[in-house]
Amino acid sequence: MTFFWDRISCFSYFQNFRRTFSSNPNLFHHNNLLFSRLQKLSNLPKLRRIFFEEYFRRYKMGMMNTMRTKMHFVLWALLIMFLGSMTVGGLVGGADILDEIFGLFGVSDDDPQKSIAVVNGELISPDMFFQVVQNRRQTARQEGQELSERENDQLYDEIWNELIQITLIDQEVEQLEIEVTDDEVYYELESNPPQIFQSVPDFQTDGSFDNERYLAALHNPQGDEWLYWEAFTRDYLPRKKLFDRVRYSVTLSKDEVWQEFITRNVDHTLSGLAIPTSSIRGDEFNATDEEVTAFYTSHLDDYLQDETRMLRYVKWDKKPTAEDTSDTKQFGTDLIRQINDGADFTTLAEIHSADPGSAVKGGDLGWFGRGRMVPPFEEAAFKAKSGDIVGPVESRFGYHIIWVRDRRGEGDDEELQASHILLNIEMGPSTRSRLKREATQFLYEVEDNGFGKAVEISDASLDSSRQFTENSPIPGFGFSQVPTRFAFRSEINSVSDIVETDNSFAIFQLMEINEPGPQPLEDVRKRIERDVRQEKQMARAEEMIGEVYEELLTGKSFAEVAETYDEVKLIEGKERKLSTALPYVGSRNPRLLGRIASSEPGELFDPFEGQRSWVILRYNSQGEIDEVEWLVQKDFIYDELLIKRQNEAVNAYISELTDNAVIIDNRRYHIR
Incomplete structure (x- = not known):
């Protein structure tokens, strides 16, 4: 047609x-x-x-x-x-026609204020970025979700990366015509x-x-x-055709499918010996200062880090005061008065209870006996008569208004049927205003006298972070992108505005700016000491496994050799599928799978490196292969493995495009 x-x-x-x-x-x-x-x-x-x-x-x-x-x-x-x-993203979808209508892609000005990213010379407009952000937020709101600060930051990163990938994909489509x-x-x-x-x-x-x-x-x-x-x-078809080229380049042989079937379905019996590093003890394996320094010098690339910053800060925790506690208790008393005046308990529970599990059921807790509830709740409830409204009762969860609806049994077997309204004790508006005023007054003191003097005058508690990168939490403070952005977009000694998080108000001062490069030796010393010790233990394990192997070749059994060496652990010969974990070896160990594929039952394998261990195994037997099951599973296994490898190939292709691209990140000029 x-x-x-x-x-x-x-x-x-x-x-x-x-x-x-x-x-x-x-x-x-x-x-x-x-x-x-x-x-x-x-x-x-x-x-x-x-x-x-x-x-x-x-x-x-x-x-x-x-x-x-x-x-x-x-x-x-x-x-x-x-x-x-x-939404933007995925392998086939892409950006939109706005790049040509409003100039959202391919902006010709190099001014960072006019682009949120530059990909191989092609600019992406902040208008595009924030339009997609707004659409995603609106979708979340329509689904009843209000994004937290961290979720918003994750959304920024997600969309930015998607726009980068889309641009790279479209550039590749154009390049390949x-x-x-x-x-x-x-x-x-x-x-x-x-x-x-x-x-x-x-x-x-x-x-x-x-x-x-x-x-x-x-x-x-x-x-x-x-x-x-x-x-x-x-x-979208050109993008699909691009990825089809990548997918179709992936091959899968019948032998590979057969080996996967064997790995999943056929029992193998393997026994052996292992020398794990955990069994090799002694102070001689501890790292000396000279070894730490030498290891650090020869492995500098392992300790590279991005730019780091260090902050000091004053914070005002959002904690309820005695006044807030009193207000919550008074609100509970008011609810009890409403109930006694004829208000419906279940309706009030649905509206006011902070217990999500029972609120949707009108506060219903069902039947329960002694020992099921926190002590203050239990004591008040079991003292009450059927039909009583009790409270407000304070527990570690807040204040409870309890309606004892019925009771049954006697003594230790007595049970209550009750409902409750839980009122969390939270910071009230007056406390929030007071904290905000204190933070504002602190900023005034900083302007007049400097950060350090302001700390002394206000008697505030001063905290400092360790070094952190742009994508890591602030040590001691937690994950919050606002102070992180401040730290990476400010000059040394700059002071932030008031930062509000879920838990506090805070004001920060930038104390250190560290360029990309190796982490200081002292910052990674413990890690190096662990690595050196592990390396020395593995070397000793390799030396010992050679001795053990020689003894096995003389005809000794695994059990006999295991009794000779305290460091040697016995691996019992049990039927296992190769897709399951073998002690000291793990699951799907490529060395083990390769040796089994090329060996016959009864062979003793040469020593090989396992999981923090050296291992010797004997391939004792292989279970029967169900040919009918092979016919049933082979097409499914082929499709599953092929799709997995194709997806890996596509992801690797995108990663290669990204790694080889020249990408300028201008988010700091647009996201505050």
């Missing part, structure tokens, strides 16, 4: 787009600017996802209401819902219906996706409702 969409110019493409949406002027604040810029483009630009995310976001709900009126609107609404729900034909676009739509279509009633029969109904709609368009699916498909 001839592909029914001719190639169209950018102008006519977006004229269709404009006619469809021009009746909704609120779709975009800069509608006229948008189309005036579109009309200046001479070629059909890449249709990418984020454009639809933003452009259709406000429109998609209205379109969804008319989905069932006719197929034309069904397809339009599906497109909007599909594209509106997509990968293009798609009309026939390839049409074949993709025919052969791989978008997943979202498969859940739409219009394309279903008896609740299941009906490919014939889908194809009928595809073959018989009612207008230009398929136009945007074509454009989107035309955009």
